[in-house]
Amino acid sequence: MFDRHHAVWPENVPYTLTLPRTSLYENLEISARRYPDRAAIIYYDRELSYKTLDAEVNRLAGFLQAKGVVAGDRVLLFMQNAPQFVIAYYAILRADAVVVPVNPMNQSPELAHYIDDTEATVAICGQERFEAMAPWVAAGRITTCVVAAYNDYIDPDTDLDLPAEVAAPAAELSQPGAVAWAEALSAGHAPGPHAAQSDDLAVLPYSSGTTGAPKGCMHTHASVTATMVNGLVWTRSHPEGLTLGTLPLFHVTGMQNSMNSPIYAGSTVVLMTRWDRLTAARLIERYRINRWTNIVTMVIDMLADPAIESFDLSSLEHLSGGGAAMPEAVSDKLFALTGLRYVEGYGLSETIAATHLNPPDAPKKQCLGVPLFDVDSRIIDPETTNELGVGEVGEIITHGPQVQTGYWRRPEANAASYLALDGKRFFRTGDLGYYDDEGYFFIVDRVKRMINASGYKVWPAEVESMMFNHPEIREACVISQPDARRGEKVKACVVLAADAAATPETIREWCREQMAAYKVPSVIKICEALPRSPTGKIQWRQLQEAEWADTAPADA
Template sequence: MFDRHFAVWPENLPHHLTIPETSLCTNLDVSALRYPEKPAIIYYDHTITYRELKRQVDALAGYLQTLGVDKGDRVLLYMQNAPQFIIGYYAILRANAIVVPINPMNRTAELEHYLEDTQATVTLAAQEVFANIVPLIGTRQLRHVIVASYSDYIDPQTDLDLPAEVRAPAQPLQTEGAIAWRDAIDAGKTPGELLVGPDDLAVFPYSSGTTGAPKGCMHTHRSVMATCVHGVAWRSGGGSEGIILSTLPYFHVTGMQGAMNAPIYTGACIVLMTRWDRRTAATLIQRYQVTSWTNIVTMAIDLLSDPEVESFDLSSLQNIGGGGAAMPEAVSDKLFKLTGLRYIEGYGLSETIAATHINPAEKPKKQCLGIPVFDVDSRVIDQETGKELGVGEVGEIISHGPQIFQGYWNRPEETEKAFIELDGKPFFRTGDMGYYDEEGYFFIVDRVKRMINASGFKVWPAEVESLMYRHPAIQECCIISAPHERRGETVKACVVLNAKDKDNVSEDDIITWCKNEMAAYKVPQIVEFRDELPRSPTGKVMWRALQEQEWATNESAS
């Protein structure tokens, strides 16, 4: 067991935490029983109590069961942050089914894969993305889509600046198989017996890899509960009186755990935003005395760049942190000057349902993953030989702990490759290259996988390539990262066109096409036409050579 970090372990915290032997649904039941009239969600000044939250969850769960949703079925949850996401998430679990959270930026072509992979018959979708899934209703096994309009949960008296999709009134539904959210709730159905326990599957966040096809990470109620409980224990202000500003997307595990499941576990209040807006965020922190805010670096940078930020009272904040990309030291120092708080960085993956490592609040290190949290055993190994490495030696980070997933849905071979046995225990191979220092803090240096990190959004080149190959003029393409002043890195496509299209298709044409076919953060910001792509002796495209050439060219030009 790796224990080097125990010397800097937070005072008054045990090394071991016992995880509740219950389902996630029980967390809501308990909080609703304890705090029925306490605000569970504040959504642009509209309050939903724990009693009302549970009532709507139960009603929707009962309705899902009338549509045929049964134990172990997968249900897609396709929307931005809103009360309906929280209600839908817990309703799916209460119906004994499995939540499949989908990035709302995904388009029809991308949704095809999720439906095919999960065999979902029901989807919960927001009104503004409903058109993307309409062509798929009835084409496979998908039969019903429950459509939510965010404005149903808005306080008409609010003075906050609302995003367009939040202001939009509910539109009439004329598509066969489409059901209005309000109609589903107002049907007043009662769910059957809760049949799921800690070791039943609960959530499938999807993670892509070098194969290009996103893979469902199978998480049980127990593994989801683990990082939920860990996060609450690690953070100050994490009890029932905590007030959590929720700005990270719930389809992603960091937002899902830190700003939804953890507050519901403790009976805290969620102050919820659908879209990031720095002025609205500062107003909400001041208005509701927010105690905790988990974010990505770009949000913190944007808040600090507001010339009016110092006019807001942010003194209620007790902790600020996040992950996804390293926090620049200068930004961390500016945030500390404004709030008196150090930015607490952490590290986790979809396969670990959020953090395996977090910096101790009393002794954080900058641009550091942190130390292994409760019951997590992390090591660094030689990627090729599997030999364990020592202090300062760079290798692949591996982890064993209660939050590790059960494997990839329908992919036994990839599941087997994702684990290695050490000291008689299975360790998850993160694919991230890093090292640990003398005190047991972990640092990342490189990625084995071809991932592009654009403002915290993870872009998997093989997935983008597979979508781009649908373009009739593209003969071959290779996706690499390019340096970007604001995003850190961005997406670049090296494209070989078919001979007959070379004079008819422009770089802008390719970009415009991509905008209609994939989520905005995946769209190549740069397209470079080439006569051919470099290949290895075995015929494989040498993406690494293109990658290194791109960054070297930019460095020499700067």
């Protein structure tokens, strides 16, 4: 067991935790019984109490079961941050089914994979995304789609700036199979007894590797509970806390820190649908928010506004996140403004958020932190799998209660992603890093080809696969390009078919119609040919290394 970091462990915090065996829904039920009148969610100035939240969860769960959802079924959740996301998430769990959170930036062609892979026939989506889901409803692939209008849950008298999708009132639905949110809740169906156990499958977030389509990460109620409880204990959270929810809830970091953990604690989340730096500052000041987990680019953006110093942010007690290394100059500016050091962490979809966090009282800059409760992380040589020592760069592997049980229906990926060491099953993260003499871990590179653009994970193989559907593209190789603001951006090197008339601009426009905006290549380079190995494989690494050697960070 790796224990070098115990010397910097927070005072009066145990090295190991006995985790609850309740289901995720039971956590909400218990908090609703303990704090029925406390605000679970504040959404553009409207409060939703724990009692009301639990009641609406049960009504939606009853509707889902009336539509044929049974234990173990997968249900797609295709929505931006809103109270309805939280209600839908817990309603699916209340029905003993499995939540499949789908990035709402996905376009209609991308949804096919999630529908096929999970065999889901029921979906819940925001009305602004129903256009992408509608073809699958019309085709009968999705038999029931509950459609939510975010405007239904705001305070109509709020003075906060509203994103367009939040300001939009509920639209009429005429397509068969589409059901308005209000209609689903008012249908009067009560759910059957809740039977899910802690080892049952609960959430199936999707990740990807260097090849193939995105893969479902199988997380049980127990694995989700691990990072949820770990974070609360590590950061000394309490029921009186108020959390600012700016990270997307479909993503594991937002899901855990801005929804599941506060609900378990019985505290309040002040939720935003879209990031807006001045709205965030107003909410911190208005509600005296004390906890905020974010991505580094949000902090950079907020501090870039000259008006930020006019807001009272003194209520903040804890700032944490990741997505990219926190620049030292920004960290220092943040400390001068709030008196807080930014606590960076490290986790994956495969670990349902953090396996490593910096000690709140002893954080290091641009550092992943130390392994959390009952987490055993090592550094190995990625080729030989021999364990490495202090300061030696190798692949980070990890073992702990939050590690997924495996990839959904991917036996080959499971065989390649785990190894046995000292009698334990370790997950191979694909990230290259090292640890120092105090046990703090640092990342230096990626074994996998993942591109990290402002915290969004872009998988080149997935983008390449979609680009090959363009009638005038013969070959495509996707790599990252350094970017001063986003960290990395997507670049596609493309070889056109004979007599093709496509340009970088027309290809980019086509990509916008086929894939989520964050996946669309910012740079498209038309090439005569792509470098190949003696066996004919495209040498993406050669292109990648040349790009980072030759390209200075750009202010794009």
